[in-house]
Amino acid sequence: MTRNKLRLAIVGAGPAGIYAADILLKAERNFDVSIDLFDHLPAPYGLVRYGVAPDHPRIKGIITALREVLDRGDIRIFGNVRFGEDISLDDLKRHYNAVIFATGAVHDSSLNIPGVGLEGSYGAADFVSWFDGHPDVPRTWPLEAESIAVIGNGNVALDVARMLAKHVEDLMVTEIPDNVAAGLGESPVTDVHVFGRRGPTSVKFTPLELRELGELRDVDMILADEDFDYDDAARAAVAGNKQVFVIDKVLQQWRQREVGEASRRLHLHFFAKPLEIVDDGSGRVSAIRYERTRSDGAGGVVGTGEIREIPIQAVYRAVGYFGSPLPGVPFDERLGVIPNHEGQVLLRDPDTGESRQMYGVYATGWIKRGPVGLIGHTKSDAMETIKHVINDLGNWWTPEWPSEESVLEMLDARGIAYTDLDGWHRLDQHERSLGEAEGRVRIKVVPRDDMVQVSRGEA
Incomplete structure (x- = not known):
């Protein structure tokens, strides 16, 4: 045929x-x-x-x-x-x-530790959808915690941590929707803790993402000296991989910064394997419990048996998409x-x-x-x-x-x-005009019905 x-x-x-x-x-x-x-x-x-x-x-x-x-x-x-x-x-x-x-x-990959279903435990993908104005998620987000944990050492974890720690005034030049700006503006957050079970030379984020994290206004970067006692495998990774070299250079520069003056703090915890999200007794998040790990000398980690706990009121799981x-x-x-x-x-x-x-x-x-x-x-x-x-x-x-x-x-x-291509052009122009009125590139239309009506010329 x-x-x-x-x-x-x-x-x-x-x-x-x-x-x-x-x-x-x-x-x-x-x-x-x-x-x-x-x-x-x-x-x-x-x-x-x-x-x-x-x-x-x-x-x-x-x-x-x-x-x-x-x-x-x-x-x-x-x-x-x-x-x-x-x-x-x-x-x-x-x-x-x-x-x-x-x-x-x-959707978020699952994280199989006790406490993931507690109130105050969120999937990172849902939070990203909210702050990006996805039409199929609620208009509001519960931003009530002062101390927050982010589990993961990839770019999504850094995005989530940055959006939680960044002052909303510094986001107003972006296309952030009005409902998101209002929500973030009410956040009482003071501390964001990012947890990764491997060391600084084994992270999954890119140098660009990492640099952006350190450019936040009025946010201190907090790192622990104990995480930078490199073994031969870590030193070899820094010497032999350009991306690891740049990441290490950025982290080392942050270690030299003076801290203590900012109103918010972003803590990077390496060699930290989450074990449990702790219940406060009423079904809400109250702490994160983790095991201190160490390098196994071959690029992986093993547990040390040392258990630590940090009080938090919310946790975001950024362990991958599914x-x-x-x-x-x-x-x-x-x-x-x-x-x-x-x-x-x-x-x-x-x-x-x-x-x-x-x-x-x-x-x-x-x-x-x-x-x-x-x-x-x-x-x-x-x-x-x-x-x-x-x-x-x-x-x-x-x-x-x-x-x-x-x-x-x-x-x-x-x-x-x-909706079709002409409809996308109409929506695109409408969002740009909304932004232009406030000196911004665009402001996203969030409700699905509104998007469809604008796209189809029915608004």
Whole structure:
């Protein structure tokens, strides 16, 4: 059977989905391509818009690159369309030759220690969604604690710690939503404690993120001398890895700072393995209990048996993201990904246990490989997946209604208030105008209904 056109659906309009679309359109191939992007949010860009702290200027460059891809006009986008509710895998089979899932990972990984369910214990992903103005989380956040713990030594942990410790006045030049600014402005926080079970030379955050932490106004950086008694393995890491060298240099500079004058303090606790979030007797967080660890000489750590406890009233768990299952699509519950081979989704036979390719279904981004890696990894990830989409043309689906108009007819018939690229431009301009009135780049519209109404020109 001759194939002269690929009708492709991509579920997820974040970087992974947009890069996949762009790479396919630029790839060498012997058929035409028509691509539709679907996202459950009314606006595109995924975690770039809703998963990164608003005071990251470098994110603007990423959004600019993504905007340029969409603004070419050769990719359609349908926002405010929920896969599994508004459309199904069977729907996609009726209208497309194949689908790529690029839905990312937006929920917190679990932390299996006692006390995670106490009042005052929060997942970092939920907090990030709140301060980024995600439309599907509550408008308010309980910011009542004076002393707060953040568990994790990655970039998300640093984002959370920085947003908790930073004075809200210094965030008003960003696109922070009004409800978030109001909430942070009422926070009584004085101390933020960041816990990581490994040493300073084994952290997972990047030098840029770390530097930003040390630039906070009226915030003292507190480090313990005992964490910097390096062994041979740590010294070798500093000498042999440029990123570790820079991180160590930043931390050593902080150790030399005078402290004691700031109104807020940010404590970095290394070699600290959380054991328990302590109950105050009424179901609320009252302390964090941890074990002091030490280097094992080979890049890992072992417990020392020394148990310590610090009083806190809230804890944020920033131990990683985890993917979510999609209706009709295989899912690995242990890894939080769609099982795949280089992006080709695999279906496991329940009788034999063997896996076979699920033709027409692909994955890219974090839902494919897990929540690791930066934007560069996302691009190479998409290239690998697109290579198989092209080479698998003999196994593409044969849709009943492949016309582009048939998708619009389906969405309209179901009464789905979808948003499109023109709608995103309207929302984008509206947010910019809100910001301009206050001397800011933009102020995000938060309620989903408001986003949809502005996008569809109904506001």
